[in-house]
Amino acid sequence: MPTWLDFWQNENEFDDSMTANYAFFLDRVETYAPLSPSTRVLDIGSGPGNLEDAWHSRVGEIHGLDISKRYNAITRAKHAGHPNVHIHDIPADDYLNFGPVAGRQFDLIIVMSVVQYYRSAAEVEQLLTNIKAAAAPGSRALLCDLIVAEGVLGDVLSILGRSLRQGQLLSMLRLLFRLRFSDYYAVRQQNGILIVPERDWLAMCKRLGINARFIDEPLTLQQERKNLLLQF
Numbered sequence: 001m002p003t004w005l006d007f008w009q010n011e012n013e014f015d016d017s018m019t020a021n022y023a024f025f026l027d028r029v030e031t032y033a034p035l036s037p038s039t040r041v042l043d044i045g046s047g048p049g050n051l052e053d054a055w056h057s058r059v060g061e062i063h064g065l066d067i068s069k070r071y072n073a074i075t076r077a078k079h080a081g082h083p084n085v086h087i088h089d090i091p092a093d094d095y096l097n098f099g100p101v102a103g104r105q106f107d108l109i110i111v112m113s114v115v116q117y118y119r120s121a122a123e124v125e126q127l128l129t130n131i132k133a134a135a136a137p138g139s140r141a142l143l144c145d146l147i148v149a150e151g152v153l154g155d156v157l158s159i160l161g162r163s164l165r166q167g168q169l170l171s172m173l174r175l176l177f178r179l180r181f182s183d184y185y186a187v188r189q190q191n192g193i194l195i196v197p198e199r200d201w202l203a204m205c206k207r208l209g210i211n212a213r214f215i216d217e218p219l220t221l222q223q224e225r226k227n228l229l230l231q232f
Contacts (some may be wrong), residue, residue: 040104
């Protein structure tokens with residue numbers, strides 16, 4: 001049975017569509033995560049390098065972690081001339097092993113639309129532990145696009161509404177149609193999506209001694225999804 005790990009290793013419908021969601025995110029994120037020429041960024045689940053594309057000239061260094069060797073090759077090729085961009089392979093069967101950045105500390109850590117593909121809340125708590133270990137004093141982390149409640153219909157209506165306001169409705173409708181008849185739909189039917197309620201996120205952070213709060217403003221096109229700010 002194909003898993004999410006298999007899905008992200010291959011060419012898929014999200015390759016081009018991530019751009020619109022990232023543009024929405026980038027327009028808002030610096031309210032909560034200001035950048036400077038010395039900022040050290042960790043991008044967990046860096047995908048095809050949207051964050052690297054936007055920030056490589058604005059920060060001191062940016063490290064991307066991803067299980068997809070295909071995405072990592074794409075990002076490395078785009079940023080071959082940018083010595084402050086570092087893309088690291090992590091094992092698909094051990095994706096919470098952040099060995100490539102062990103011992104480093106970061107001023108800003110971004111986890112964008114990744115956690116819903118984890119297998120359990122225990123893995124989420126390990127992610128938070130890893131983030132805490134990599135966070136420099138005074139740093140921040142943003143975990144974005146979190147699914148905290150059931151509601152596929154609400155998710156779809158939310159993204160359609162925001163796509164309409166952003167002038168992206170037609171392209172989003174095309175994407176949703178492709179997804180319905182794609183491997184994504186089949187993999188989701190078979191593997192599901194991880195849902196972690198807000199209270200569980202906050203409880204995990206409290207156990208780990210992490211200062212955490214949910215941001216009221218949507219940071220992605222799916223306004224039903226939540227965004228968690230961690231401060232160290």
